[in-house]
Amino acid sequence: xxxxxxxxxxxxxxxxxxxxxxxxxxxxxxxxxxxxxxxxxxxxxxxxxxxxxxxxxxxxxxxxxxxxxxxxxxxxxxxxxxxxxxxxxxxxxxxxxxxxxxxxxxxxxxxxxxxxxxxxxxxxxxxxxxxxxxxxxxxxxxxxxxxxxxxxxxxxxxxxxxxxxxxxxxxxxxxxxxxxxxxxxxxxxxxxxxxxxxxxxxxxxxxxxxxxxxxxxxxxxxxxxxxxxxxxxxxxxxxxxxxxxxxxxxxxxxxxxxxxxxxxxxxxxxxxxxxxxxxxxxxxxxxxxxxxxxxxxxxxxxxxxxxxxxxxxxxxxxxxxxxxxxxxxxxxxxxxxxxxxxxxxxxxxx
Amino acid sequence: xxxxxxxxxxxxxxxxxxxxxxxxxxxxxxxxxxxxxxxxxxxxxxxxxxxxxxxxxxxxxxxxxxxxxxxxxxxxxxxxxxxxxxxxxxxxxxxxxxxxxxxxxxxxxxxxxxxxxxxxxxxxxxxxxxxxxxxxxxxxxxxxxxxxxxxxxxxxxxxxxxxxxxxxxxxxxxxxxxxxxxxxxxxxxxxxxxxxxxxxxxxxxxxxxxxxxxxxxxxxxxxxxxxxxxxxxxxxxxxxxxxxxxxxxxxxxxxxxxxxxxxxxxxxxxxxxxxxxxxxxxxxxxxxxxxxxxxxxxxxxxxxxxxxxxxxxxxxxxxxxxxxxxxxxxxxxxxxxxxxxxxxxxxxxxxxxxxxxxxxxxxxxxxxxxxxxxxxxxxxxxxxxxxxxxxxxxxxxxxxxxxxxxxxxxxxxxxxxxxxxxxxxxxxxxxxxxxxxxxxxxxxxxxxxxxxxxxxxxxxxxxxxxxxxxxxxxxxxxxxxxxxxxxxxxxxxxxxxxxxxx
Numbered sequence: 001x002x003x004x005x006x007x008x009x010x011x012x013x014x015x016x017x018x019x020x021x022x023x024x025x026x027x028x029x030x031x032x033x034x035x036x037x038x039x040x041x042x043x044x045x046x047x048x049x050x051x052x053x054x055x056x057x058x059x060x061x062x063x064x065x066x067x068x069x070x071x072x073x074x075x076x077x078x079x080x081x082x083x084x085x086x087x088x089x090x091x092x093x094x095x096x097x098x099x100x101x102x103x104x105x106x107x108x109x110x111x112x113x114x115x116x117x118x119x120x121x122x123x124x125x126x127x128x129x130x131x132x133x134x135x136x137x138x139x140x141x142x143x144x145x146x147x148x149x150x151x152x153x154x155x156x157x158x159x160x161x162x163x164x165x166x167x168x169x170x171x172x173x174x175x176x177x178x179x180x181x182x183x184x185x186x187x188x189x190x191x192x193x194x195x196x197x198x199x200x201x202x203x204x205x206x207x208x209x210x211x212x213x214x215x216x217x218x219x220x221x222x223x224x225x226x227x228x229x230x231x232x233x234x235x236x237x238x239x240x241x242x243x244x245x246x247x248x249x250x251x252x253x254x255x256x257x258x259x260x261x262x263x264x265x266x267x268x269x270x271x272x273x274x275x276x277x278x279x280x281x282x283x284x285x286x287x288x289x290x291x292x293x294x295x296x297x298x299x300x301x302x303x304x305x306x307x308x309x310x311x312x313x314x315x316x317x318x319x320x321x322x323x324x325x326x327x328x329x330x331x332x333x334x335x336x337x338x339x340x341x342x343x344x345x346x347x348x349x350x
Numbered sequence: 351x352x353x354x355x356x357x358x359x360x361x362x363x364x365x366x367x368x369x370x371x372x373x374x375x376x377x378x379x380x381x382x383x384x385x386x387x388x389x390x391x392x393x394x395x396x397x398x399x400x401x402x403x404x405x406x407x408x409x410x411x412x413x414x415x416x417x418x419x420x421x422x423x424x425x426x427x428x429x430x431x432x433x434x435x436x437x438x439x440x441x442x443x444x445x446x447x448x449x450x451x452x453x454x455x456x457x458x459x460x461x462x463x464x465x466x467x468x469x470x471x472x473x474x475x476x477x478x479x480x481x482x483x484x485x486x487x488x489x490x491x492x493x494x495x496x497x498x499x500x501x502x503x504x505x506x507x508x509x510x511x512x513x514x515x516x517x518x519x520x521x522x523x524x525x526x527x528x529x530x531x532x533x534x535x536x537x538x539x540x541x542x543x544x545x546x547x548x549x550x551x552x553x554x555x556x557x558x559x560x561x562x563x564x565x566x567x568x569x570x571x572x573x574x575x576x577x578x579x580x581x582x583x584x585x586x587x588x589x590x591x592x593x594x595x596x597x598x599x600x601x602x603x604x605x606x607x608x609x610x611x612x613x614x615x616x617x618x619x620x621x622x623x624x625x626x627x628x629x630x631x632x633x634x635x636x637x638x639x640x641x642x643x644x645x646x647x648x649x650x651x652x653x654x655x656x657x658x659x660x661x662x663x664x665x666x667x668x669x670x671x672x673x674x675x676x677x678x679x680x681x682x683x684x685x686x687x688x689x690x691x692x693x694x695x696x697x698x699x700x701x702x703x704x705x706x707x708x709x710x711x712x713x714x715x716x717x718x719x720x721x722x723x724x725x726x727x728x729x730x731x732x733x734x735x736x737x738x739x740x741x742x743x744x745x746x747x748x749x750x751x752x753x754x755x756x757x758x759x760x761x762x763x764x765x766x767x768x769x770x771x772x773x774x775x776x777x778x779x780x781x782x783x784x785x786x787x788x789x790x791x792x793x794x795x796x797x798x799x800x801x802x803x804x805x806x807x808x809x810x811x812x813x814x815x816x817x818x819x820x821x822x823x824x825x826x827x828x829x830x831x832x833x834x835x836x837x838x839x840x841x842x843x844x845x846x847x848x849x850x851x852x
Contacts, residue, residue, distance in 0.1 A: 014443065014777035016686040016763030017708060018364075018525075022770045024721060084721070124719040124771075236724075285723040290737055292727065334738065341755055342359065342595060342732040343608040 028083035030234045031280065034225035035090050038276065041221035042098065045214040046150050047159040049098030052168050053105040054090065060109040061089035068118040084123055088112055091131035091280060095273065095320070096138065097149045102168050104145060108134040128327045129287045132320040139315065147316070185272045185316040219275040226279025238295035239288060240278040244269060246303020247278075254311060262311060272317040277306070281319065287327040294330075294337035302326045353558075353583055356603040358596040360731040361588040362764050364686070366564065367525045371646050373567075374653040376532050379669040384433065385660030386450040387413060387424050388440050391699040392492040393499045394420030399451055405432045406456075410637050413451050416487075422500045423490035427639035427658035430455040439693035441663075441682045441702065443780075450697070453660065471546045474632055479509070482551055482632045489631030490700075491638045495519060495530075495592075495621030496683060498701040501628060504620070507613050508552040514616035516554035517601060518545055518625050520561040520568070521585055523592035524684025527704045529642040530622050531568050532654045534561065537626060538571040544629035546579040552618055558601055559622070562587045589686060590762040594619045596731050608758055623703075638700060645670045647707035648678055657698050664694035666705060673707045681706040686763040718773050726765035726775065732758050736765035736775050743782035748789065751782050759783075794842040 042050045065085045069076035079085070092108045112134025120126040139146050159167075229235040247268055254262035268274065273281070282288060282302050289298035302322045309318025390396035397414035407413060407426040414424035430453040438450040474482065487502035508516075518541070522530045534541050541559070549557040557580040561568050564587055572582050585591050585600050595606050598617055606612050612619055620628075623641065630636040639659050643666065646652045650671030657666055663680065667673060673680070681688035682702050691705075726736035734755060742750040759779050766775045 013690060014774050014780070015681075015683075015688055015761075016767050016776065017681055017688060017690070017706075018685040018767065019772060020768045020770075022725070022768070023772065024719075024770045027723065027770055079719075122719065124721050285721050288722075290722050290724040290727060291735060295724075334735070338735065338754075339727075339733050341608060341734065341758055342599075343605045343610070343758070 024082040024084065027234055028087050030229060030232055031087050032083065032090065034229045034234075035087075035094075035222075035280065037221035037224045038094065038218060039090075041218045042094070045217065046098045047164055048161045049150075049159070049164040049168060050093060051161070052102075052165055053093045053096055053098065053100070056102055057089035057093045057105045057109045058086055060106050061085045061113055064110055064113045068114060069122070072118075072122075074122075079123060082123075085113065088117070088131050088134075091276075092134045094276060095131075095135045097146065099150060099164065099167050100145050100148075104138060104142065107141075108138045110134075111137040124286055126286055127330075128324050129281060129284045131284075132281065132323050132327075135320050136324065139320070185310060215272065216270045219270045222275040222279060226275060229279060229283075235279060235283045236295075238292065239283045239299040242296045242299030243278045243282045243303040243306075244275075246300035247274065247307050248303070250304045250307035254307065268307060268310065272310070273319040274306075277302075277319040277323065281323055287323075287330060289330045289333040289337070291334050291337045291339060293339065294333040297333050297337060298326050298330060301329070353581060353601070354603075355583070355585060355600055358588075358591070358599040358731055359733055360729045360764060361590060361596070362729055362767060363587070364525050364589045364767075366587065367646070368522075368528050368531070368564075370526070371528045371644055371652050371654060372531060376529075376536055376642055376654040376656055379655050379657065379661075379666065381428060381455055381658055382661050382665040383455055384662075385427055385430070385453040385455060385658060386438050386440075386662065386695070386697040387426075387453060387660045388438075388448050388450050388697065388699055389414045389424060390448060391424065391498060391659070391701060392422040393497065394418060394422070394503075396449070397421060397424050399435055399449075401432045401451065403432050403434055406430070407432060407453070410639060412637075413453075416490075416500075420500055420503055422492050423488065423637075424451070424659075425490050425637035425639050426453060427660055428453070428455045429457075439696045441689055441691055441696045441699065443689050445692035450660075471543045471550075471629075471633075474547055475550050479551055482547070483509070485632050485635060486628050489627070489635070489637045491624060491627045491631055492700050493621055494623035494627060494641060494700060494703070496687070496701050496703055498699075501620070501624055504613075504618065505548070505552060505628075507611070508554075508618040511613055512616055513552045513554040513613070513618050514556065515602060515618075516545075516549050516552060516557040517597060517617060517619045518548075518557065518559045518580065518622050519592060519594070519597055519619055520559060520565075520622040521592035521597060522562065523587070523589045524686050524688075524704075525589075526646040526706050527644045527684050528646075529644045529654050529703050531561075531565050532644075533623055533626060533642055534559075534565075534568045535571040538575050540626045540629055541572065541622060542575045542577040542579065543633070544625035546577065547629055547632060548620065548625060549579055554618065556581070558583055560585055560597060560601060562591070589764070590731060590760070593731070593760055593762060595760065608755070641698070641700060641702070643698060643702055644704040644706075646704065647673075648709060649673045649707045659700055660697045662695050662697055663691055663705060666698065667694070667707070677710055678707050679710050681708060686767065687761065718771055720771060720773060723770060725768045725770060729764040729768050731762060731764065732760060734759060736779075739782075740773065740775055740778055743778040746782075746785065748782075748786055752786065756782055756786070790842055790845065797842065 039050065062080060062085060066076045066080060069079055089109050092112055093105055096105050096108060112130040116128060116130030116133030117126050226235065226240060230237060248265050251265045251268035255264035282299055289295050305322030305325055306318040309315060309321050315321065389399060395418040397416050399413065400415045401407060401413045407430060409426055409429050411426045412423055413426050416423045433452040433454045435449065435451055437447040440448045483502055483505060486505060491501040493499045493501060520530050520534050522528065545557055545559060559572065559580045559582050561582065561584050563584040569582065569584060583601060590596055591600055594612060597619065598612055599605055604615055606615060627638050640656055641659065642654050643657045644654050645666060649667065652670065655666065655670065667680065680691045682691050683689060683704055685706060685708065688704065688706060720737055720740055722737050724737060730736055739751060739754045739756060742754055756779060761776050761780060763776050769775060
């Protein structure tokens with residue numbers, strides 16, 4: 001006889017008794033794989049510094065996740081296994097200049113994991129995208145360090161691993177001044193304040209072909225990774241497409257209204273965190289909208305906000321602030337975009 | 351076959367696993383020594399036993415009588431002696447027990463009762479309709495597809511309103527289950543006769559027999575009968591196409607309004623096994639005492655078997671070669687909506703369409719945290735937001751859950767199936783539904799108590815008053831009040847029941 005008393009509830013499984021193949025671990029693995037082309041592009045253009053920061057970030061993320069869960073009396077194993085915290089670490093690292101001191105990525109990840117994620121209740125409960133929370137924290141606290149990106153493809157790329165490590169672990173924040181400069185977005189913004197017209201900047205080396213030297217290639221690498229995620233069904237089209245539409249449309253309007261003051265569509269799509277955001281940040285499921293229409297609103301809003309902050313705000317890239325602002329609206333968006341239910345004539349928005 | 355089919359929202363393409371049993375003829379098994387007949391095998395009120403311990407009963411004899419409109423009789427599936435009336439393990443999601451009639455089966459005296467009445471639908475259609483309704487009710491027939499709604503109630507409701515379409519549901523969308531497919535193939539004549547009869551009975555304008563598009567043998571068998579009483583339509587094999595609401599949409603493009611029944615839009619849906627049972631009851635006066643059960647999964651002799659109602663699950667499985675209970679578990683029903691059977695002594699009931707033996711998988715623990723990936727949204731056939739409902743259900747936010755239309759959930763399991771965090775979403779939704787229902791019942795009970803108190807108070811004040819006229823008027827006033835409150839209580843209970851029915 002195989003009678004099982006209804007004592008241990010976990011033994012009894014409620015229907016359905018079969019499940020699909022996807023699990024969170026698989027999803028996170030796909031995301032990490034999709035980030036690889038982008039990371040490779042970073043290494044080629046900026047040298048191996050990012051790898052060191054990735055190591056620091058991953059170790060910090062896993063360690064603090066473990067601690068935070070244990071402190072709450074939760075078994076950390078399933079959470080560490082699923083890889084979501086590694087994705088978080090990767091996303092923050094990609095936003096940090098590759099030769100920033102080591103404690104930058106440590107602090108960023110620590111803030112993201114502890115405040116961005118666990119203070120809100122852990123995986124699945126964070127209102128804001130934790131990677132963006134960590135990045136904004138760094139940007140507000142250490143604006144100088146966070147603004148100093150090495151010039152792509154110059155001496156940075158040829159730097160060796162040991163050289164990079166010594167730079168990251170030993171150098172004072174000021175020590176990197178000579179070897180780094182602003183990004184294309186920074187450049188456009190500072191030059192504009194100097195009353196230079198966009199047409200006068202065309203020849204500027206830093207602007208590269210379309211989206212800033214180096215950045216356009218990095219963005220294309222993220223596009224490749226994102227395309228793969230779309231094909232694998234990890235990411236659905238609504239969020240990335242609506243984000244790119246929002247950003248692109250706003251940029252086009254700006255460009256048409258005054259081409260001398262504003263750069264156009266392709267620059268905005270291919271510079272800064274444009275495509276990284278479209279496929280890896282806007283698509284963070286936890287903090288974005290989840291209804292089909294809501295996703296469109298969320299992505300479009302994030303795109304427009306990104307453009308507005310880039311063009312009119314005081315920070316070079318607007319992605320982080322745009323996403324966090326839209327995160328705050330996500331619950332409301334979800335509520336207002338409930339799809340029509342079976343057997344109802346109009347959508348219910350009680 | 352020219353009808354345009356419509357897609358329903360959501361759903362899943364599942365591995366069907368039907369080839370395991372689809373091509374094996376239905377077989378008889380030897381009967382057990384003891385049958386356990388739960389007095390409630392249907393939606394509605396339990397029947398009341400009308401036999402005594404020690405009493406000898408004949409096959410087909412009434413052993414428990416329906417005492418309400420939405421209730422059903424239970425008949426003895428074999429000759430025997432009533433051994434006891436007691437609580438016994440039944441197939442129940444939480445492994446609860448229920449009152450059963452224990453019947454010690456005597457030597458089987460096979461007598462062919464199929465000669466009792468005229469079997470031709472044309473003959474039956476010369477009778478008064480209420481005679482047929484009566485026969486259906488007397489035969490104890492409930493929906494055999496799994497819901498267990500008393501058939502005569504559905505038919506009666508159908509007779510009160512105009513019926514545009516009668517849909518006979520042979521779409522077994524759950525994986526593994528093939529009992530309806532085999533039934534339609536092996537007893538196609540009865541399906542046709544039943545469809546003809548019921549179409550006449552409910553005066554339906556049209557009749558559709560719906561099957562799944564991969565049921566080739568079934569289609570062949572039914573097409574051979576060349577009946578013009580119904581259209582035979584094969585629908586795409588998307589789970590849950592066999593669910594009443596979804597099937598209606600696929601076939602007609604209509605949607606059953608939220609909170610309403612199919613009959614409100616002029617549609618009656620009956621499971622195909624129910625149709626055959628109705629025909630037999632009408633034609634031969636046969637009560638429902640046996641059914642076809644699919645036995646599938648990791649078992650050595652899978653197939654469809656004819657089992658007496660009340661046969662212990664263990665007996666059926668033993669007859670099919672048994673299984674390893676250390677590594678496997680048994681479900682009643684399919685893998686998407688079935689119930690795990692916690693006690694092997696539990697009997698087969700009128701609604702048990704499948705016994706499925708599945709391996710007990712030991713998976714590494716999942717974090718079970720909702721990452722709001724939204725995978726559950728596009729698969730929900732109702733258009734709910736399972737990830738939002740989950741938060742509301744988990745935090746016991748009753749109002750939020752109802753605002754998110756919790757009670758429209760049909761518990762098909764698509765959301766749980768796709769959930770990458772392996773969250774038992776449907777389990778949460780069921781739990782939330784029953785919590786809300788019990789709240790409603792508590793509220794109704796509180797209203798009832800208040801009502802009694804107020805009656806008591808008016809009685810007291812009435813007896814204190816010496817003026818006869820005043821007493822009368824007071825009684826009148828309070829009487830009004832009382833009936834009004836009583837209505838409120840009844841409404842609340844009716845609402846709770848209505849929800850449970852869904």
